[in-house]
Amino acid sequence: MTDSAARILQLRAELEQHNHRYYVLDEPSIPDAEYDRLFNELKALEAANPQLVTTDSPTQRVSGTPLTAFAEVQHEVPMLSLGNAFAEDDLLDFDRRVREGLDLPAGDLFGGGAEIDYCCEPKLDGLAVSLLYVDGVLMRGATRGDGSTGEDISSNVRTIRNVPLKLQGSGWPAVLEVRGEVFMAKAxxxxxxxxxxxxxxxxxxxxxNAAAGSLRQLDAKVTASRPLEFCCYGVGQVVGELPSTQVAVIQALKQWGLPISKELRLAHGVEECLAYYRDIGARRQALAYEIDGVVFKVNDLGYQRELGFRAREPRWAIAHKFPAMEELTELLDVEFQVGRTGAVTPVARLKPVQVAGVTVSNATLHNMDEVARLGLMVGDTVIIRRAGDVIPQVMAVVAERRPADARPVAIPQSCPVCGSHVERTQLVKRAKGRETISEGAVYRCVGRLSCEAQLKQAIIHFVSRRALDIEGLGDKIVEQLVDVGLVHSPADLYTLRYEQVVVLDGFADLSTRNLLAAIESSRQPALARFIYALGIPDVGEETAKLLARALGSLARVQAALPEVLTWLPDVGLEVAHEIHSFFEDEHNRTVIAQLLERGLQLQDEGELHAEFSACASLAELIDKLNIAGIAATGAKNLADKAGSLQAVVALSQDWLELSVMKGLSEKAKQSLRDYFANPANVARAEAIEQQLRDFGMHWGSEKKQAEGLPLAGQTWVLTGTLELMSRDQAKQQLESLGAKVAGSVSAKTHCVVAGPGAGSKLAKAGELGIAVLDEAAFVERLAGYGIVL
Structure with missing residues (x-):
C-alpha cells in the first residue's frame, strides 16, 4: 500500500469518527477548523489519486450530476405500515391479542397473567427510508414507497450528516438493511x-413536508443544503447474526455508528407502555423534533416471528397515535378583532372540529397579507393545525373544494368596535440621507383609547403579572369597569372607591376590599415594570428593563431623543422612534402625569448607569446623523479633523478647507455641506449633543466606574422545567448578577440552563458548543455568587 493510500484510509477513519461524535453523539472532540483541515487534506489526496476514490469516502456525500428520475427499488423484506391505537383501550386490546397469540397465561381473579416486554420509541413525523449496508459500506438508500417498491435515493441519503457511509466497530452482518426515519428538527x-x-x-x-420534499430532490446538492437527520428503528434484510431482542438490536446499531432515539425504553407490561405514552405526550412540545405518537414493539424477536403478520402490518407492533394536530373544516366567516395597539386582526370562524383533542372553532389569520398568501375565501375548506397550547392556525386552503358562492375577505373601512377610520400602517426605513416609506401588513383603528377594545386591552396589559401585577383585575373585571364607565384610562384605577366597586357583578364586601388593597399595593412599581406596563409599541419586558437600568429615571426615558436611545444596546432606530413617539403623544403624557398625581411612586430611579457615562463619541454622533455618503470611517475622520460638533458645522461651510480634507469622498463632502446648510439639521445635531451632556453620556462627561457584576455582559438561556425554582425566579437571579436572559440560543449565548424536558434550545446549544448546566449545577453556580435558595 502506498503512503497516499494509507493516509487516505487514515483520514477517512478519522473524519467518520468525528462525524459520528458531532452529528450522532453531540460530543465534538475537535474544533471546526481542524475538521476542515483534515477534510481538505483528504480532498487533495483523492484529487491527486482518483483511482483511490470510493463511495464510502466522506468527500462523496455530495457528488455527481443531478438525476432525471429515481430508479425503482424492490424491497426484499416488505416495509409494512403499523396498526394504530387511538385510545388506551386500543392498546390494551393489542396487548391482549399479543398474549393470546403467544398462548400465554391470561389474567384472572388471582393475578394479572403473563406480561410482555415492549420496546418503546417516539413515532417520528418524517419519511421512512431503508439503508443497505454490504460489508459495512452504505450501498443504497431507498424510500418506503408502497412497501414493496420504493425509489433509489442513494445520492440524497449520503448527504445526511448523521448517516454513516461506513459502519463503525465490528461484528455487523455481511448484509444489513437498516430502517428508520428521515426528519427535520424544529430548529x-x-x-x-x-x-x-x-x-x-x-x-x-x-x-x-419539508423533510419529504428535501429527500426527493433530483439534485443531491439541494438535499445537502437542507437540515435533515436520520434515526433508525429496526432492520429489514439481514445476512448474518443479530441479538435476540428488539432493544438489543437497536443498541447494536448504535454501536455500529447509527443514530437511535434517545427516548428508547424497555417497558415491562402494558401499564408501563401507557406510562411511557403519557410521559412522552407531556414532553412532546419540548422535544427538538415533531412526533405524532409512540411505537410499541414486542421486544423478543422469537415472539415477533411467532406472531407474524396480517395483510399489511405486523401483529407484534402498534403505533399509539396522539390526537390529530391537523384537520379539515369549513371557514364560516372572517371577523375582525381590535387589539391594544389598535391593530385590526382577522380571525377565522370555523365549523367546529376536533384537533389534538380540543374542539376548535376559531383560528388566527395574523394579518391581511396572510389572508392574501393563503388565497382564503369565506366558504373554503381549510387545513387547521394545532400544536399543544398554540393558537390554532389556518395552514392551507383546499382549492378544489371551493364552493361557487365563496366570497373574498375584505378589511373593514371602519373599526368594528368604535366606528373610527381603519388605516393601513406605513413602514419607515431610515438609511443614510433618506427615508423609504412602504405599506405595512397591519391595519389600525385610529380611535386610540376612545375605542373600548383598545382601552380594555391597554388596561389588561397595564395590570398584568409582568407589569403592575394587580391581583384580582382579570380580563372580565377590566371589561366591566370600562363598560360601566368607571375607567377611561389606567390612571382611573387609582380613583376607584368602595361604593363604586361593591355593586358590580361578582363583588361583595371582601372581594371589593381585596381588589382595592391590590390596587393600593401597586402604587410603588419598579421603573422597569412601569415602562413595560405603558404598552409602548415594540417595547417588551427586556427593553423596558434596559431603559430603566441604563437611563435611570422616567424623566430621561420620556425626554430621550431617538438618536440618543440608539446608544443603548439592542435598541435600533425604528424602536427608538417608537419610544420617542409614544412619549411625544399628548394623550400618553397626560395619562402618565395623572398616574403620578394619583400616587404612583416609581422605585429604583436614580442616576444614569455608570456603564453609559461618557459612552458617546463625536464620531458616533456624526454617524447617527445619517448624512448620505458618510459612514463610520468617514465620521471618524471628520471627528478627528474637527474635534467638536461646532467645528464640524463650520468645516462643512468652509468649502476651501473641506475640499483639501483627506478621508472623505467628493460626494460625501457635498452631502455634508448640504446637510448643515439646513438650519433644522444643525439644530437637531445640537439638540442631540446637548442631551448627551444633560444625561452624562457626552464624550466630555465624567466617566464613572461601574460596579462590577460577575455575569455582566453575558447572555444566558433557560429551557425545560426547573424543579427547585420557577423560571421567573431563575431569571431574576441571573439578572441580579448582571446577565441578560434571552429567549433563544445563538452564537452569542454564554450558557444554557436545561431542566427536564429541554428540547430544541438544548439541541441548538449542542450544535453551537455552548456550555450547558443542569439545575443542580446552576444552583451550585448561584451559591458560588452568594445566592442560596
Missing part, C-alpha cells in the same frame, strides 16, 4: 423557512 425547519422567505421562496407547511 432546522425554522431556519430553513427563514432562508426560504429571505430568498423570496415559499415556506414549507410543516417539518414532515
Amino acid at each position: 432546522g425547519f425554522d431556519a430553513l423557512n427563514a432562508r426560504q422567505l429571505a430568498s423570496g421562496g415559499k415556506p414549507f407547511a410543516n417539518p414532515r
Whole structure:
C-alpha cells in the first residue's frame, strides 16, 4: 500500500469518527477548523489519486450530476405500515391479542397473567427510508414507497450528516438493511423557512413536508443544503447474526455508528407502555423534533416471528397515535378583532372540529397579507393545525373544494368596535440621507383609547403579572369597569372607591376590599415594570428593563431623543422612534402625569448607569446623523479633523478647507455641506449633543466606574422545567448578577440552563458548543455568587 493510500484510509477513519461524535453523539472532540483541515487534506489526496476514490469516502456525500428520475427499488423484506391505537383501550386490546397469540397465561381473579416486554420509541413525523449496508459500506438508500417498491435515493441519503457511509466497530452482518426515519428538527425547519422567505421562496407547511420534499430532490446538492437527520428503528434484510431482542438490536446499531432515539425504553407490561405514552405526550412540545405518537414493539424477536403478520402490518407492533394536530373544516366567516395597539386582526370562524383533542372553532389569520398568501375565501375548506397550547392556525386552503358562492375577505373601512377610520400602517426605513416609506401588513383603528377594545386591552396589559401585577383585575373585571364607565384610562384605577366597586357583578364586601388593597399595593412599581406596563409599541419586558437600568429615571426615558436611545444596546432606530413617539403623544403624557398625581411612586430611579457615562463619541454622533455618503470611517475622520460638533458645522461651510480634507469622498463632502446648510439639521445635531451632556453620556462627561457584576455582559438561556425554582425566579437571579436572559440560543449565548424536558434550545446549544448546566449545577453556580435558595 502506498503512503497516499494509507493516509487516505487514515483520514477517512478519522473524519467518520468525528462525524459520528458531532452529528450522532453531540460530543465534538475537535474544533471546526481542524475538521476542515483534515477534510481538505483528504480532498487533495483523492484529487491527486482518483483511482483511490470510493463511495464510502466522506468527500462523496455530495457528488455527481443531478438525476432525471429515481430508479425503482424492490424491497426484499416488505416495509409494512403499523396498526394504530387511538385510545388506551386500543392498546390494551393489542396487548391482549399479543398474549393470546403467544398462548400465554391470561389474567384472572388471582393475578394479572403473563406480561410482555415492549420496546418503546417516539413515532417520528418524517419519511421512512431503508439503508443497505454490504460489508459495512452504505450501498443504497431507498424510500418506503408502497412497501414493496420504493425509489433509489442513494445520492440524497449520503448527504445526511448523521448517516454513516461506513459502519463503525465490528461484528455487523455481511448484509444489513437498516430502517428508520428521515426528519427535520424544529430548529432546522425554522431556519430553513427563514432562508426560504429571505430568498423570496415559499415556506414549507410543516417539518414532515419539508423533510419529504428535501429527500426527493433530483439534485443531491439541494438535499445537502437542507437540515435533515436520520434515526433508525429496526432492520429489514439481514445476512448474518443479530441479538435476540428488539432493544438489543437497536443498541447494536448504535454501536455500529447509527443514530437511535434517545427516548428508547424497555417497558415491562402494558401499564408501563401507557406510562411511557403519557410521559412522552407531556414532553412532546419540548422535544427538538415533531412526533405524532409512540411505537410499541414486542421486544423478543422469537415472539415477533411467532406472531407474524396480517395483510399489511405486523401483529407484534402498534403505533399509539396522539390526537390529530391537523384537520379539515369549513371557514364560516372572517371577523375582525381590535387589539391594544389598535391593530385590526382577522380571525377565522370555523365549523367546529376536533384537533389534538380540543374542539376548535376559531383560528388566527395574523394579518391581511396572510389572508392574501393563503388565497382564503369565506366558504373554503381549510387545513387547521394545532400544536399543544398554540393558537390554532389556518395552514392551507383546499382549492378544489371551493364552493361557487365563496366570497373574498375584505378589511373593514371602519373599526368594528368604535366606528373610527381603519388605516393601513406605513413602514419607515431610515438609511443614510433618506427615508423609504412602504405599506405595512397591519391595519389600525385610529380611535386610540376612545375605542373600548383598545382601552380594555391597554388596561389588561397595564395590570398584568409582568407589569403592575394587580391581583384580582382579570380580563372580565377590566371589561366591566370600562363598560360601566368607571375607567377611561389606567390612571382611573387609582380613583376607584368602595361604593363604586361593591355593586358590580361578582363583588361583595371582601372581594371589593381585596381588589382595592391590590390596587393600593401597586402604587410603588419598579421603573422597569412601569415602562413595560405603558404598552409602548415594540417595547417588551427586556427593553423596558434596559431603559430603566441604563437611563435611570422616567424623566430621561420620556425626554430621550431617538438618536440618543440608539446608544443603548439592542435598541435600533425604528424602536427608538417608537419610544420617542409614544412619549411625544399628548394623550400618553397626560395619562402618565395623572398616574403620578394619583400616587404612583416609581422605585429604583436614580442616576444614569455608570456603564453609559461618557459612552458617546463625536464620531458616533456624526454617524447617527445619517448624512448620505458618510459612514463610520468617514465620521471618524471628520471627528478627528474637527474635534467638536461646532467645528464640524463650520468645516462643512468652509468649502476651501473641506475640499483639501483627506478621508472623505467628493460626494460625501457635498452631502455634508448640504446637510448643515439646513438650519433644522444643525439644530437637531445640537439638540442631540446637548442631551448627551444633560444625561452624562457626552464624550466630555465624567466617566464613572461601574460596579462590577460577575455575569455582566453575558447572555444566558433557560429551557425545560426547573424543579427547585420557577423560571421567573431563575431569571431574576441571573439578572441580579448582571446577565441578560434571552429567549433563544445563538452564537452569542454564554450558557444554557436545561431542566427536564429541554428540547430544541438544548439541541441548538449542542450544535453551537455552548456550555450547558443542569439545575443542580446552576444552583451550585448561584451559591458560588452568594445566592442560596
